Amino acid sequence: MSPSTHAISLSIPSSVYSSGSQVKGEVLLDFRQLTQDKIQEVHVKLRGFAQTLVTRDRTTLREVQPLIYSNLSVWSHGSEYPAPGSDLLRLPFYFHLPDNLPPSFQYSGFQKSASVLYSVTAVGVRPGTFQMNRRVRTPLVILPMDQLGMQVRRAMPSASFRTVYVEEKMRRGLWGDYGTARIEFSFPDVRVLPLFCDIPYQIKIVTTTAALSAAKAHALPAGKPLFPSPPSAHTDIDFKLCRCVYIRAKRFTAVGESDVAFILGEGTNPSKPHPAVVMEAQEKVWTPLRAPFEKEKAAADERGVWVQKVKFTSKMRITVPPTFATRLIHSEHFLYMRVPFAGIGNDLKLRVPVTINSGIDASMQLDQPGSSVGEGDAPPPPPMLDLPPAYWDVNDRDWSSLDEKD
Structure with a gap:
C-alpha cells in the first residue's frame, strides 16, 4: 500500500528484536492528507506490557504489568516541511529497548488468557473535543538477550x-x-x-x-x-x-x-x-x-x-x-x-x-523487507517466531490497553 494513502504511516524493518537493542524506523507524513485531517502534532510511542485475564464463576479479573513506556515527539505544525515538489516527509526515530524483557507471547484458553505484547505506535494529534487522534500501530517481536543460549548453540554440534x-x-x-x-x-x-x-x-x-x-x-x-x-x-x-x-x-x-x-x-x-x-x-x-x-x-x-x-x-x-x-x-x-x-x-x-x-544476543533482520504500515493496516507476521494471529491483529482487545488518551 502506498504511504500517500494515509496521513501517517510507519516503516519498521521486519526483525526479531533482542532486549537491550535498538528499534529504528521512520514515520512517513503525507502533508496533503495531514492538512485535511487537521493534525497538529505527531508522536511515536513504544509500549510493552504483560496482561492476564482469569474468570471464576461470573467474575473476571484482569491485571496489567507495564514493561516499556517510551514517547518521542517527531513533528509539530510548522516545524518541518517536505522538500519542494513532494508531499511526503520522512522522520527517522529510534528507541532503546530495556534489558531483560520477557518474550513476545500470547496464550488463550477457557476462561483465561495471558499475553506479552510490544508495539510502536505513531499518533497524529487532532485538537478539539470531538476530534479523534489518528493512530498507526506496528506489533514488534522481542526476545530476551541470551548469552548462555548462544554458547549452547555453538557447542551443539559437539x-x-x-x-x-x-x-x-x-x-x-x-x-x-x-x-x-x-x-x-x-x-x-x-x-x-x-x-x-x-x-x-x-x-x-x-x-x-x-x-x-x-x-x-x-x-x-x-x-x-x-x-x-x-x-x-x-x-x-x-x-x-x-x-x-x-x-x-x-x-x-x-x-x-x-x-x-x-x-x-x-x-x-x-x-x-x-x-x-x-x-x-x-x-x-x-x-x-x-x-x-x-x-x-x-x-x-x-x-x-x-x-x-x-x-x-x-x-x-x-x-x-x-x-x-x-x-x-x-x-x-x-x-x-x-x-x-x-x-x-x-x-x-x-x-x-x-x-x-532465545539463543540470540542481537536483533535478527528477517529476509522479508520492512513494510510501510498505514492507519488500520497490520503487517505480515515474521516467519521466524510462531505467534498466534491475534498477536498481529492491532484491533484485538488485548492491544486496546495501549490506546492512551494522550
Missing part, C-alpha cells in the same frame, strides 16, 4: 547426548503373560535448548515378547507380528513440544496447557518442510532365558524371548516463545512422546521437561 527412558510391561488382552516395551529418547546434554537451530535427537524403541519355549517361538508364522511390536514408521509416533502456563490476575490464578509444536506424527503439517527421519530396524533376535547354574535343557524346551529394536534419528528446530517468568505469567515447556502398541491401554508415554532459551 555436545554429548543424555538419554531418558520409560519402560512398561504390557499384554494384548486381559489374560496372558506380559511383554515389555521401552522408549529411549536421546538428545544433547545441554542446560537449555536454543531457538532457531537444529537440535539432533534419537528415539530407540525396544520390545521384548512374553517368555515362550523355543519350539513355540520358531513355530510362529514368519509374517505374523510379534507382540509387542515396535512402530514400523516414524509417522506412528506422536512427538510434540508442549507448554504449561501459570497465570495470575490479582487474586485469581489459573493453569493452562497447550501443544505448541508438532515434531512427529499426529498434528504435523504435511505441507510444511520437516527434517528427514532416518529409520534403522533390526531383525528380531531370539534370546534364551537361563537362570545361573541352570542345567541345559533340550533346544526345543528352552524358554526365551524375541527382542525387537527400531531406531529413528532426526533433528528438530524450535520456533516458539521461550521459557520465561514475569510477575503475572510463568511458562514451562516439556517434550511429550506417545508410542501406541496393540491392545487396550498399551500406549507408552514419555514426558521430558526442558528449558527453552
Whole structure:
C-alpha cells in the first residue's frame, strides 16, 4: 500500500528484536492528507506490557504489568516541511529497548488468557473535543538477550547426548503373560535448548515378547507380528513440544496447557518442510532365558524371548516463545512422546521437561523487507517466531490497553 494513502504511516524493518537493542524506523507524513485531517502534532510511542485475564464463576479479573513506556515527539505544525515538489516527509526515530524483557507471547484458553505484547505506535494529534487522534500501530517481536543460549548453540554440534527412558510391561488382552516395551529418547546434554537451530535427537524403541519355549517361538508364522511390536514408521509416533502456563490476575490464578509444536506424527503439517527421519530396524533376535547354574535343557524346551529394536534419528528446530517468568505469567515447556502398541491401554508415554532459551544476543533482520504500515493496516507476521494471529491483529482487545488518551 502506498504511504500517500494515509496521513501517517510507519516503516519498521521486519526483525526479531533482542532486549537491550535498538528499534529504528521512520514515520512517513503525507502533508496533503495531514492538512485535511487537521493534525497538529505527531508522536511515536513504544509500549510493552504483560496482561492476564482469569474468570471464576461470573467474575473476571484482569491485571496489567507495564514493561516499556517510551514517547518521542517527531513533528509539530510548522516545524518541518517536505522538500519542494513532494508531499511526503520522512522522520527517522529510534528507541532503546530495556534489558531483560520477557518474550513476545500470547496464550488463550477457557476462561483465561495471558499475553506479552510490544508495539510502536505513531499518533497524529487532532485538537478539539470531538476530534479523534489518528493512530498507526506496528506489533514488534522481542526476545530476551541470551548469552548462555548462544554458547549452547555453538557447542551443539559437539555436545554429548543424555538419554531418558520409560519402560512398561504390557499384554494384548486381559489374560496372558506380559511383554515389555521401552522408549529411549536421546538428545544433547545441554542446560537449555536454543531457538532457531537444529537440535539432533534419537528415539530407540525396544520390545521384548512374553517368555515362550523355543519350539513355540520358531513355530510362529514368519509374517505374523510379534507382540509387542515396535512402530514400523516414524509417522506412528506422536512427538510434540508442549507448554504449561501459570497465570495470575490479582487474586485469581489459573493453569493452562497447550501443544505448541508438532515434531512427529499426529498434528504435523504435511505441507510444511520437516527434517528427514532416518529409520534403522533390526531383525528380531531370539534370546534364551537361563537362570545361573541352570542345567541345559533340550533346544526345543528352552524358554526365551524375541527382542525387537527400531531406531529413528532426526533433528528438530524450535520456533516458539521461550521459557520465561514475569510477575503475572510463568511458562514451562516439556517434550511429550506417545508410542501406541496393540491392545487396550498399551500406549507408552514419555514426558521430558526442558528449558527453552532465545539463543540470540542481537536483533535478527528477517529476509522479508520492512513494510510501510498505514492507519488500520497490520503487517505480515515474521516467519521466524510462531505467534498466534491475534498477536498481529492491532484491533484485538488485548492491544486496546495501549490506546492512551494522550
